Amino acid sequence: MAANSTKQFITWDLNPKVVGMILENNKDLCVERIKSYFGPFESRVMRKDTYFKKYGKLQPGYTGSFFEKYSINSDRSIFDGNDVSAAISLSITGESFWVTSLLNEKIDLGSISKFDYEHCISKVDNEFFDQQDLIDVYKHLVKLNGISSVTASKLLASKRPNLFPIFDNSVSSLFKRPNGVSWQKKCSDLDYLDWCKSWQHVMGDAKVRTLLTQISQESKSSCQPLRVLDVIFWLEGDCRKRRKSGNECELLKLTM
Secondary structure, eight states: OOEEEETTEEEEEOSHHHHHHHHHHTHHHHHHHHHHHTSOOOOOOSOHHHHHHHHSSOOSSOGGGGHHHHHTTSOSSSOOHHHHHHHHHTTOOOOHHHHHHHHHHOOOOHHHHTSOTTOOGGGSOTTGGGOHHHHHHHHHHHHSTTOOHHHHHHHHHHHOTTTSOOOOHHHHTTEEOTTSOBTTSOOSTTHHHHHHHHHHHHHTOHHHHHHHHHHHHHHTOOSOHHHHHHHHHHHHHHHHHHHHTTOOOOOOOOOO
16 A cells, blocks of 8 residues: 555655655646745734734744755865755754854865766665665764764755755654654654655656756756755745644645
């Protein structure tokens, strides 16, 4: 089976066939989501709940739309302040203890610095996410106080946004592993690298890549294809949260 129902929502198998069908069946909605995410942004001058009480609606714009603006300017070979800012734009807290530790460590990124900024996850060897140098980088990140697997994924995505998928609760809650266990449930210390391998398989599919190109063209988005997927599914997770609160929004549909 491609999906199962948990209460009122659906969790999907994380594979090329399912992701391709979701993109194909919901192409217009996907285009709309990308346009919305990267649309006009209103500077924050009050708290989110204060704005809602005053105007009765959410404030325009997503902070994550600034991710690329920071990421593209970062040093390709080391983590720097632009990577920190890019990660923070994706709704994490930039506590001084992990920010200063990250910059102080000067983590060796030799295993990825050889790749262009746009290098696609589908173009690396199948063993790429199993190589010890990359495992060491990931372990180095998550050993620092305050850097979780989620924060580590956002920092790595800032370095190469078409090579490293973002791993967060909104997106991981939508998918299940081949054994049926949710990606939200921790199974090992290297869950994130296994997550990368699953998305490598998805992005290796010609149909998925073609659909992502079409969605990017129609939405006039210049972000990397892997980021297009992340935004589409992050907004799906956000939509499910809002529906639980009684706010209507259109969900992605899968018809096999």
